[in-house]
Amino acid sequence: MSPDPRPGAAAAPGSEYARYMRTDELLSLQRSDAQLLHRDERLFQCVHQSTELWLKQAHFEIDHARALIEDGRLAAAQALLARARGCVEQTTGQLRLLESMSSLDFGLLRPALGRGSGLESPGWRALREAAQGLLAAFMARCEAHGLTLDELFRRGVDAPLYPLAEALLDLDQQVTIWRVKHLFVAVRTIGTGGIGTQGMPVQSLARLLEQRLFATLWEARAALAGAYGGAAHA
Numbered sequence: 001m002s003p004d005p006r007p008g009a010a011a012a013p014g015s016e017y018a019r020y021m022r023t024d025e026l027l028s029l030q031r032s033d034a035q036l037l038h039r040d041e042r043l044f045q046c047v048h049q050s051t052e053l054w055l056k057q058a059h060f061e062i063d064h065a066r067a068l069i070e071d072g073r074l075a076a077a078q079a080l081l082a083r084a085r086g087c088v089e090q091t092t093g094q095l096r097l098l099e100s101m102s103s104l105d106f107g108l109l110r111p112a113l114g115r116g117s118g119l120e121s122p123g124w125r126a127l128r129e130a131a132q133g134l135l136a137a138f139m140a141r142c143e144a145h146g147l148t149l150d151e152l153f154r155r156g157v158d159a160p161l162y163p164l165a166e167a168l169l170d171l172d173q174q175v176t177i178w179r180v181k182h183l184f185v186a187v188r189t190i191g192t193g194g195i196g197t198q199g200m201p202v203q204s205l206a207r208l209l210e211q212r213l214f215a216t217l218w219e220a221r222a223a224l225a226g227a228y229g230g231a232a233h234a
């Protein structure tokens with residue numbers, strides 16, 4: 001491929017900004033123009049790499065939120081969880097860009113992946129693990145307050161841990177929204193009957209939509225919909 005005429009990649013390499021942000025290293029982490037199998041491979045790498053950065057940030061916020069919950073600093077933890085949710089929202093938004101890539105073009109760049117797949121994403125793995133620690137800290141805090149999940153959701157805004165419980169659900173919901181969007185990127189690109197580079201059918205991605213990071217919270221909250229005998233669509 002001919003060199004990219006756009007400015008940017010070589011801008012002010014020695015500046016204080018470039019040194020602090022390490023832009024030289026950052027901008028050399030994508031395949032060079034000469035290495036690209038197709039021009040959309042740049043977009044593909046950019047979306048994946050920035051997703052990993054945002055998930056690293058989400059993980060950082062979740063770990064701090066866990067420590068704050070352990071210290072009983074619930075409002076501060078809630079603020080960090082809202083930020084973690086925002087990080088996942090960023091990764092969701094950029095999936096839209098991949099929808100602009102044609103299936104034909106994806107087929108041309110696909111050999112560059114080998115057997116590599118988002119299934120191996122370190123960011124998503126770390127986030128899921130961190131979420132388990134977060135839930136454990138939350139449950140321990142409920143116990144310290146003498147609250148069962150049923151009581152917590154029954155009391156709603158009057159329960160001290162209720163806003164935090166809702167922040168956990170918000171985070172979990174955003175992860176599922178990412179999965180919905182990701183499923184559609186996969187459907188649009190390789191089809192409902194498509195098979196991933198790790199051999200997983202696209203249809204299995206639809207089944208993952210039922211997974212929850214904090215299933216016990218969702219169940220306890222929703223169980224109350226029938227607590228007074230009301231119909232679901234009253």
Ligand code: HEM
Pocket residue numbers: 047048051052095098106117118119120121124179182185186189190194195196197198199200201202205208
């Ligand atoms: C054109 C774009 C994409 C396509 C066609 C695609 C397709 C697939 C397919 C078919 C799978 C099933 C596993 C396999 O056999 O490979 C999968 C899994 C996965 N992909 Fe993607 N993907 C795309 C973009 C992304 C992006 C940008 C990310 C962000 C890191 C990502 C992250 C994941 C994750 C985390 C899984 C595991 C399933 C889950 O946890 O929901 N994918 N993808």
